[in-house]
Amino acid sequence: MNSTPLVDGHAHGDGHRHPAHQFETMEQQKETSTLGMWLFLVTEIMFFGGLFTAYVIYRHMYPDAFAAASSTLDVKWGGINTAVLICSSLTMALAIRSAQVNWRKGILIFLSLTMLLGLTFLGIKAIEYRAKFVERHVPGDVLNEPFHFELENHHEAAVAQAQDPLYPRHAEIFFALYFIMTGVHATHMIIGILILAVLWHFSRKGKFDSEYYNPLEMTGLYWHFVDIVWIFLFPLLYLLGAHTH
């Protein structure tokens, strides 16, 4: 992450900000870190890209099992979480706006709200994970009990059985990808919240104002990126089986 400008954009006694030693101007420093952040996001896209590729291939191989498995996810919680994340993107943007208009208290308020919404998301995710654990929809040998998947509706089960005799097995792959994809995403959320906490600390010390708020902006890019990943995950994982209801 961009720790460099965090500490280096310091104000000296004369009240002017000086760039870190390797830069000539503050503008050059800002441009450089912005480019660096976008490049970092490119690597993130490739990282998630690998997962999405695996998902697309298995969904193509086992469409019915995936649809059946997807229908057991709770669209309500997923939808609420989508809304929560979109709101958190708004509060993140407002935190940056507060810096731009020199409203230092606003930075603190909106950073806190963003963290709160991020934690809300994780809380809801935990509820959903718990449900999956109770239903034994946990693949592999993570639990002591083996993975178990059965459609409640007998008709649907018969149809699925006819289309894909091994569908519980293939549903296991769906849940493997579900846990890995949402787990990697949640890890990104946790890292994001930790960075926000550090920024909150610096904001309290009055590090950021309309002249210098680059770390806020860079973290904002990261936060929006993590949101966008969820915007793709939600329909791929939750809405896939919606048509079976």
Place this chain on the structure above:
Amino acid sequence: MDTIAARAPVTTTAETSFERPNYLNSSYGWKSWLLTLDHKRIAILYLISVTAFFALGGIFAGLVRLELLTPEGDLMGPDTYNRVFTMHGVIMVFFFLIPAIPAVLGNFLVPLMVGAKDLAMPRLNLASWYVYNLGGLFTLWAVVHGGVDTGWTFYTPFSTTYSNTYVIPTALGIFITGFSTIFTALNFIITIHRMRAPGLSWFRLPLFIWSTYATSLIIMLGTPVIAITILLVGIERGFHIGIFDPRLGGDPVLFEHMFWFYSHPAVYIMILPAMGVVSELVGHFARKKVFGYRIVAFASVAIAVLGFLVWGHHLFVAGESVYSATVFSVLSMLVAVPSAVKVFNWTATLYEGSISYQTPMLYALGFIGLFTIGGLTGVMVATLGIDVHVHDTYFVVAHFHYVMVGGTIMAYLGGLHYWWPKMTGRLYSTFLSRLSALLVFVGFNLTFFPQFILGYLGMPRRYWSYPPEFQVLNVLSTAGATVLGVGYLLPICYFGWSLRYGAKSGNNPWGAVSLEWDTPSPPPTENFYTTPVVTHGPYEYLAEDVHNRLTQEANFE
């Protein structure tokens, strides 16, 4: 005339510059090294780590060659042999070949060549060294506890289900080290984009910068994919969740696709910086602007782009459809075009050049010859019909060693010899260094050329024993490996010797005109006393320069 004026300080300040502190003596103590933010010191730290891993990988290579001296398993059984060649591959690929040129020479040279005070993110740069070593520790832990036997490719389902060795710690080590590569690449790209000195336009950049830039692009786009792939292998192995396990509906070939999506471009991560080094060496030791500079620069980018479209040629015999195999075959051959452009342009640069056969140039010329063989056999194995026969034989082993060892390591050593006076301000033994270049070239060919024949005759790779009729060629190969080992040990000895006893090199022992020589050797911590203003390209030698070089060379001898 202004170009002369711009270069004038190099010769005039030669004696006085040592009065001002340089990056080596500006501060002392282990803390000043382990907590340094100076890209030059970080490059030295990397040099030490990378050399250690090279030595370790070399020991494993020696064990492989020793075992193959005889047809029977005299030295080790199949299980041990599997571990030995796997550790050789893992360490050499992930801990030496990929980081070697970018992290050592690149770290040292990129800011100097673009006229910057440091890389854009010095803390990230230091972090990359620590992350590299952390990843290395995980892998070393696995080595100490018995190693891995999957081959460096970790093919599933063997790596996820059947192997009883330390797959997860090794994979974790590679996963972690991947981040260090990404940090370095990110630093390079933003530094090259945003921190060039005034007047340093894109087409005044040294070709090493162009190739480093192209390499960094591959690293940024490829490494995250191997990261997630390795993560999936780890999870699959740990929890048996069936992503790559056919018994659970998974697809092991998907792993091969995801693995090679990174690992084939990784070959270009290894060779592109080497090509950049050779472009520098050829230009400077022929005293000529590199022929077709722009084409050579764009060839690097073309290799980076094409490199992402050819991974399927590793799956010709893995059940890939004949149509995709054909497409991958054609695309793979296309990579030969920019590669050949480079080889031809280096050769054209030599034409009517004022060539001096200093040690770095010997390595560069060796590179051109060996890379040409490696590249041409690459076209052979890209051909479907041939690959079906030589797949998984020593032919492939010889091919990629010609590119990776004959290419990358030759260029790395050539670069080290060329920039050693820049890094340390010291000269090394001319005789010993020329001897080592010769030993490496001869030893290399003796090691790997017989392997082409062995492979063509059908000796499969990754076996601990072989039919007795293959023994003569295997003995030749092992003898060559011994010569090669001596050739690699020599530089370690005389480089180490030069640190204390080597003659002072002066600022510019080669009389080169590119920007990195336009400051004292070793450079001051801030690289340049004043921000340089660049008025010419990196290889614009004038008749006077050639004359200067002749006089300087006389001194050097």
